[in-house]
Amino acid sequence: MKPDIAAAWQPLAAAAGSLREIHLRELFAADGQRFANFSTGWEGWLLDYSKQRIDVNALSLLCGLWQAADLPGWIARMRGGELINHTERRAALHIALRHPAGKGPIMCGGHDVMPAVHAELEKMRRFCGEIHGRHWRGATGEPISDVVNIGIGGSDLGPRMATQALMAFRHPELRVHFVANLDGADLATTLATLQPRTTLFVIASKTFTTQETMQNAASARAWLVAALGEAAVARHFVAVSTNLGEVARFGIDPANAFAFWDWVGGRYSLWSVIGLPLALAVGFDNFEKLLAGAHAMDQHFFTAPPQANLPGLLALLEIWNTNCLGADNRALLPYSQSLGLLPRYLQQLEMESNGKPVDRQGAPLECAVAPILWGEPGTNGQHAFYQLIHQGHRLIPCEFIACRNADFDLPGHHPKLLANCFAQSEALMRGKTLNEATAELLAGGMAADEAARLAPFRSFPGNQPSTTLLLPRIDPFNLGALLALYEHKVFAESVIWDINPFDQWGVEYGKQLASRLLPVIEGKAPAAGLDSSTAGLIAYCSAR
Numbered sequence: 001m002k003p004d005i006a007a008a009w010q011p012l013a014a015a016a017g018s019l020r021e022i023h024l025r026e027l028f029a030a031d032g033q034r035f036a037n038f039s040t041g042w043e044g045w046l047l048d049y050s051k052q053r054i055d056v057n058a059l060s061l062l063c064g065l066w067q068a069a070d071l072p073g074w075i076a077r078m079r080g081g082e083l084i085n086h087t088e089r090r091a092a093l094h095i096a097l098r099h100p101a102g103k104g105p106i107m108c109g110g111h112d113v114m115p116a117v118h119a120e121l122e123k124m125r126r127f128c129g130e131i132h133g134r135h136w137r138g139a140t141g142e143p144i145s146d147v148v149n150i151g152i153g154g155s156d157l158g159p160r161m162a163t164q165a166l167m168a169f170r171h172p173e174l175r176v177h178f179v180a181n182l183d184g185a186d187l188a189t190t191l192a193t194l195q196p197r198t199t200l201f202v203i204a205s206k207t208f209t210t211q212e213t214m215q216n217a218a219s220a221r222a223w224l225v226a227a228l229g230e231a232a233v234a235r236h237f238v239a240v241s242t243n244l245g246e247v248a249r250f251g252i253d254p255a256n257a258f259a260f261w262d263w264v265g266g267r268y269s270l271w272s273v274i275g276l277p278l279a280l281a282v283g284f285d286n287f288e289k290l291l292a293g294a295h296a297m298d299q300h301f302f303t304a305p306p307q308a309n310l311p312g313l314l315a316l317l318e319i320w321n322t323n324c325l326g327a328d329n330r331a332l333l334p335y336s337q338s339l340g341l342l343p344r345y346l347q348q349l350e351m352e353s354n355g356k357p358v359d360r361q362g363a364p365l366e367c368a369v370a371p372i373l374w375g376e377p378g379t380n381g382q383h384a385f386y387q388l389i390h391q392g393h394r395l396i397p398c399e400f401i402a403c404r405n406a407d408f409d410l411p412g413h414h415p416k417l418l419a420n421c422f423a424q425s426e427a428l429m430r431g432k433t434l435n436e437a438t439a440e441l442l443a444g445g446m447a448a449d450e451a452a453r454l455a456p457f458r459s460f461p462g463n464q465p466s467t468t469l470l471l472p473r474i475d476p477f478n479l480g481a482l483l484a485l486y487e488h489k490v491f492a493e494s495v496i497w498d499i500n501p502f503d504q505w506g507v508e509y510g511k512q513l514a515s516r517l518l519p520v521i522e523g524k525a526p527a528a529g530l531d532s533s534t535a536g537l538i539a540y541c542s543a544r
Contacts, residue, residue: 004068005496008061009323009367015058016324023463024053024429040308042300043481046470047310051429052317052397053325053465059307062316066306069496075302078491081108081263085502086360091263092502094487095298097271098291098480108263120259120273127238127258127276128284131200132171139232140197148177148190149277150220151204152212153507154266155240156180157348158483159278161341162270162290165479168338168407169282176281179220182212187219196227201237202277206260208239208246211511217250240273265502267348268487286476293480301488311488314399314467318489319496321397321465322371331389332375335402335421338474342401343375346486353490353501360498369497375399379420389428390460398466400425401482405473421468431462 028034028050038050038059054062066072077084081091096106096113105112130136134143149159160178163170170176177194179187201220205213217237224236233251241247242261244254258273270278271291279287297311306312321327332343354370376384378400389396402421406414432440437458441451471478494501519525520538527535 004070005065005498008065008068012058012061012065012320012324015055015061016320019053019055019058020325022053023431024051024465025431025462027053027055028429040310040313042304042310043296044472045310045478045481046468047313048468048470049313049317051425051466051468052320053463054317054320058320062320063306065316065319065496066312066492069498071306071312071492071495074491074495079106079302081106081113085265085500087500087503087505090502092265092268093263094265094268094271095295097264097269098294098298098484100292100295113261113263116259116261123258124273124276124279124287125284128279128287131174131280132283136200137235138197138200139228139235142198144200145173145198146175146177146194147200147202147277147280148179148194148220149202149204150179150187150213150216151202151240151274152180152210153348154269155204155206155210155213155274157341157345158267158270159275161345162275162278162479162483163281164341165338165474166278166282166286166476168474169286169476171281171283174280176277178277179216180212182215184219187216191220191223196224196232196236199224199236202240203237203250203252204240204274204276206242206266208241208243208250211514221251238276240276267352270483282476289476290480293477293482294484295480296477297481297484297488301484311485312492314485314489315492315496317467318371318397319493321395322369323367325395325465327371327395327397328368329372329374329394329396331385331396331398332373333378333381333398333400333421333424334375335378335400335417336407336474337377338407339401340377343373345483347373349486350490352504352507354494354497354499355506356499356501358499360500365497365499367497369493369499371397378424379417382420382424386424389464393461396464398425398428398464400466400468401471402468403471403473407474425466425468427460427462428464428466429462431460431464432458434459 031037035048035050037056039046039048078092079095081093083089083091085092091108093106093108093113096117099106099114101118106114131144136144138144149156156178163176177190179190203213203217208214221233224232234253237252239247239252239257241257242259244257247257248254258276260269260272260274264272271294275287301309301311306316318330332346334342350373351370356369358364375381388394389398400421402418434455437455438451441454442448471482490501520527521541523542527538
């Protein structure tokens with residue numbers, strides 16, 4: 001751990017020791033301005049972190065980590081195209097993908113990347129216009145009614161999540177589907193609803209060699225060829241890839257391949273041509289608004305001081321809960337069905353980025369990083385796991401996300417949704433004492449001995465920290481800003497923890513082992529050298 005950071009941890013540990021004994025109820029009782037003192041806004045957003053177990057001193061010490069870790073310097077390195085992904089010798093320039101034209105260059109390796117970025121965006125715009133204008137025709141001359149994106153990981157989670165989030169903006173004459181799982185059930189059940197002559201496949205794989213994606217692509221190709229013939233492939237498949245040789249061998253015209261670059265990490269690639277299915281789903285104008293929202297959040301992160309910096313505050317609060325209070329997880333609770341896939345998307349962004357064992361120098365980490373992220377939309381989650389959060393005696397920091405205005409405004413729904421969201425954060429903060437539970441039962445007419453018996457079951461410890469993020473609404477601009485918010489949160493955490501958030505060697509190791517085992521499972525190679533468990537599992541599945 002860097003000396004400046006190590007020195008900054010010591011007063012934080014002392015502050016945590018003091019606050020650990022103070023209930024959130026007491027903090028609110030002692031400060032009538034607590035909400036005003038521990039909330040901030042941006043572009044109509046509100047971040048309320050007054051229900052976190054912090055005080056003014058703890059917040060000041062946390063903000064001191066910003067300078068101690070040299071976050072301004074690291075932001076400058078990222079913006080300058082330096083190879084901050086040092087284990088793969090790559091830049092991390094996803095911010096360039098949403099940088100507006102005419103706003104200056106972004107350099108990488110001595111070259112301005114912006115002309116290439118905007119050339120691909122223009123190619124996306126033209127293609128979306130062809131599909132939406134019904135000018136692109138399939139092999140039988142019919143327009144496209146369904147698009148199937150075949151990818152996995154960052155080539156699936158981002159556009160899938162965003163397409164669901166923006167269903168209120170969907171194109172009325174085009175249905176967009178997503179297939180990712182290697183399990184044949186994923187592709188088979190999707191194809192069962194489609195007609196080959198009106199279906200377009202988008203194959204999203206940077207290398208065009210990703211096992212799951214290419215197996216699904218081969219099966220989709222076989223389905224199409226069986227119905228329409230080999231020549232139909234060129235009119236029913238497009239590629240998002242950099243490997244034009246493999247694209248051509250598949251039968252896709254390289255002119256229908258959309259490119260991106262090695263400085264775009266998979267889980268940061270929604271803003272690139274990986275977002276093609278999203279642009280098809282909601283229209284390219286809305287895709288541009290998504291990029292504009294992300295760019296606006298970029299500028300906020302780059303310029304706002306830590307005490308008013310939304311990504312920075314979320315990062316600092318998570319570091320406080322993880323490294324000072326000992327939490328090992330965080331519940332993400334969007335009170336928006338449209339954001340139903342956000343927890344899954346952020347699981348990849350956060351845990352794949354910061355789930356690392358060593359620091360940037362390769363030394364074992366001296367602190368916990370990357371708490372387990374999990375969650376489900378409210379109010380569904382209230383009928384599943386909230387019981388554990390309320391009474392399970394685990395420290396579970398919670399992050400609520402809600403909107404002032406509904407994207408599907410059915411009468412009577414949204415006020416009830418907000419009431420549930422705010423009630424849950426209040427209940428987690430306040431809890432209910434044994435005396436309060438007893439008094440409540442007595443007030444309901446229960447006998448004293450029965451009230452005394454049941455009160456322990458109806459009391460809640462409270463003091464469960466939470467943050468509430470309120471957006472004006474779910475629309476392309478706000479969704480873009482929300483996703484960029486979490487990207488920058490992850491980056492800020494990584495700098496303070498001194499880790500590289502842009503590689504994923506654990507993922508690569510799993511792929512390597514799967515490639516080694518496949519010929520054994522297929523009976524093409526012996527099981528020599530395998531551990532007894534792996535050999536036994538393969539033998540069981542191979543038995544007839």
